[in-house]
Every structure is written in structure tokens, then in C-alpha cells.
Amino acid sequence: MRLQDKVAIITGAAGGIGLTATEVFAREGAKVAMADFNVEQGEEQVRELRQAGYEVTFFQVNVADRQSVDEMVDKVLAAYGKIDILINNAGITRDAMLSKLSVEDFEAVLDVNLTGVFHCTQAVLPAMIANGRGRIINTSSVSGVYGNVGQTNYAATKAGIVGMTKTWAKELGRKGINVNAVAPGFIETGMTAKVPEKVLAQMMQMVPLARLGKPEDIANAYLFLASDESNYVNGTVLHVDGGIMM
Secondary structure: OOOOOOEEEEEOOOOHHHHHHHHHHHHOOOEEEEEEOOHHHHHHHHHHHHHOOOOEEEEEOOOOOHHHHHHHHHHHHHHHOOOOEEEEOOOOOOOEOHHHOOHHHHHHHHHHHHHHHHHHHHHHHHHHHHHOOEEEEEEOOOHHHHOOOOEHHHHHHHHHHHHHHHHHHHHHHHHOEEEEEEEEOOEOOHHHHOOOHHHHHHHHHOOOOOOOEOHHHHHHHHHHHHOHHHOOOOOOEEEEOOOOOO
16 A cells, blocks of 8 residues: 555545545555544544544644644644645635625635645644654645636735745755655536536637546645655656646
């Protein structure tokens, strides 16, 4: 198994890509700390995963709140003694055209998608540095590369994640910590489920593979970057988008 006895924190793990990543990592031998704000959904998923024989634990956390993040990291260290992998997967959208985008919605997306990544990464650093190695994988988006109408806040956070990823890769590489990002394209999740069919059809026309991606496509990219197979990969943004960004 590719992650045997590794300890991974996955944020936004109660559903969607995060839940799929949890299943993939656990199947590959990782002990997974599922971090999410949604207690009811998270605990239900933990019960099901444990029944399937996986070693997973749920921690309620608001990534936008540093105290909440620090408490979660302390509990993971108390339970497992180390942190090998951090998947900064949690994210939200509050879409609106610029002229109608409220300050509250702008700041809410920045707080979770960008500041939350900063909080979680800084919080796990001491444990990774002490261990002499670690893997940090951030979730960007094609929207952060080419922009997207109605997503000023979301695109800004995902572009910011690319900048942080490359900066941290330069800062932390000498400490044995690889930092990379995954940039999903249009993936079948709760977010795309809310998109009108006409708009969804237009989106798929942009994809050379002519279909939406699946959560497993992103989870498998996380797995590659978390495994020893990517030992010499650092500061990379891996596009998993069906060819949109060619």
C-alpha cells in the first residue's frame, strides 16, 4: 500500500472530493483525520468508513478560525503522534458578478479558501519539520488560472493558492517538505450539481475530453503527490481538467 502507516489530515472531508480522497487514502493504508465543519455528515461518514475497516477519525474544524485549526492539529498529534500529509481541500463559493458581490461574500470565500489554507499549513509545520519530511497539497482550480465570470472571490483565492504553493515549496523544500497543488477543472460535485444544465453543457464544450471529471480523478492526483512516487515533485501545479488548460 502506497501510504502505509502515514497520517493524513484532509480538510473538507465530509463530502465530495474530500470524502473520496479519504476513502482512497485509507484504502492505501493511511490513518486519516477527516476535518470538516459539518459534524453530522462527518460523523456519519466516519461510522461507514470504520465499518469498512478503515482507520479514520473525524475532527470538527473551521479552517477560517486559527484556534479551531490549532485544536484540531493538537488532537491529531495526540492521537497519532505525527502528521505526514496535509490536504488543503476545504473550499466554498459565493458567486456573483463584481457589481453585485457583497463585501461579506468576498471576505467569506477568502477566509475559508485562502486564509484557511494558511492556517492549516502553518499549524502542521512544527510537526513536519520535527519529522524531517512532509507533504502539503493545496487545492487550486482552473478558475485561478484563467478567471471565471461571477467568481471574483473564488478565482482570487485559487490564484493565491498557486502563489503560496510555489513560495512554500521554495521555503520548505530544504526541510524535507514537498509542497504542490492540484488544479481541478469541472468536477462532478455538489458545486457543479447546482449549475443549470445549459451552462453545464457550455462548460463541457470547453473540455477536450467532453465530460466532467469525477472526484476520484482529483483524489488520485492527491494520492500521487502524497506518495513516494512524487519524491522529486515540488512546487508543481498539477492540472486535472480534461485538457482545458492546454
